[in-house]
Amino acid sequence: MSSQPIIEARNLDKFFGKFHALKDVSISVRQGERVVVCGPSGSGKSTLIRCFNALESHSSGTLVVDGIEVFEGSKDVRKLRQEVGMVFQQFNLFPHLTVLENLMIGPMKVRKVSRDQAERTARTYLDRVHIPEQAEKYPAQLSGGQQQRVAIARSLCMETRIMLFDEPTSALDPEMINEVLDVMVELAETGMTMVVVTHEMGFARKVADTMVFMEEGRIVEVAPPDQFFTAPSSDRCRMFLAQILEH
């Protein structure tokens, strides 16, 4: 893991109308680092990672991702998004395209690679997420877990350098969560830079280099997992962990 920061956020603030969603947030992610962000709902976790690929624009502060300064109206936003993949809670696959087409459309239309090349890449990544046999199906014919794995493969097909996960398992039935987490663990083992918003603490323990706890728009705690799970410094974080680790 290099010490080069690939995401560098300083003093980010974000308002939705009058609602103060991010309050003076600073965070730095190194290349190859796996960061897991947790916290109660409405704490700004999703907003933060959505800022990283400019799906939300921050109101003030500076944000540099993969050497590109992100700000509202920046012309480099599309270049940035080609380097930063995003996996959504609701999968957001394109329902009118087959699985294979879902994976091919980005490389073909955005990166302008040939159809053959795009199909080869798509099949490679479908193998990686263990569903090569579903290539010709439509998203609606797949289970939730399979759909989310396709969504991960769709991002990977863009040959991204950073992957953002916005609660990737929250919309899944319990028995499908592991198949998605397994794929994410394998991805982490390849050295991908990952920022994951999740409540799956087992996964966090296994892959995270750094744990981040957010509450009410602020980053309350940043720590390596050993310390985070055994001796969190803030009371609020301890309470949160007690609640979600109870079962």
Add this chain to the structure above:
Amino acid sequence: MALSETAGLHGPPIPKPPVHQQVLNSVPVAVAIYAIVVGLIVYGSFAGAQNMGYNWQWYRVPQYLYSFTDDGFQWGEISVGLVATIRLSILSFALATVLGLVVALLRLSGLVVGSAVAVAYLELIRNIPLLVLLYLFYYVLGPIFGLDRYVASILTLAVFHSALISEIFRAGINAVAVGQWEAAKSIGMSTGQAYRYIILPQSVRFMLPPMTGEMVHLIKSSAIVSVIAVAELTTIGRNIISDTYMSFEIWFTIAAVYMVVTLILSVGVSFLERKFTVDQ
């Protein structure tokens, strides 16, 4: 859906409708009432025509649809008029669709100027009667820009219907989930690419039913161009009547021809629609 099915099977029984509704909805009663109502209307109109001494000449009508002469089979005037109406409608509808899409995209562009222009256009078109719009295009803009009656008709119909079509586009585009935009953007697509490859293909299934309605509406309102004597179905009907004085027969026939065309269209599209939903 599953709930209402099982409620009758396993849950408490579905309450029966009141007796008078059961009787009225039973097949023989419903058919009988329907036949009586239609019979009365048909009888009434023919009796009325008889009373005013109308001389029915239905036998003279088919020659206006088609004829066999020494030269072989020939289409009649009404059939030629129908083709003209269809051509006029298709050209107008194509132009209306393009205009409607542009107006819808302007409105959704997020630019203040864009939506102001779009809203002004919509309000202007919506608040002028179609007939007045036709006169404006033919008698005012026609001489200025050298539009002949056919072009003026196409423009009138296209502009008038583009207002409604733009609303159909807008609703169809808005009906696609926000997540689709986000997914398209997050793989680096531009707004144009997202529209073209992701949003519009999905909007089609929301837009197909209202668009058919609009096409039917356009075919019907195309009859209005007969007031500036563009050769189409209604104009030809008027011409035949002025030659033959068979107003009852010809207007019934013209009305039936419009109905057949629009019904075929509706049935065809509902078939398409079903195919679309199966595919997804």
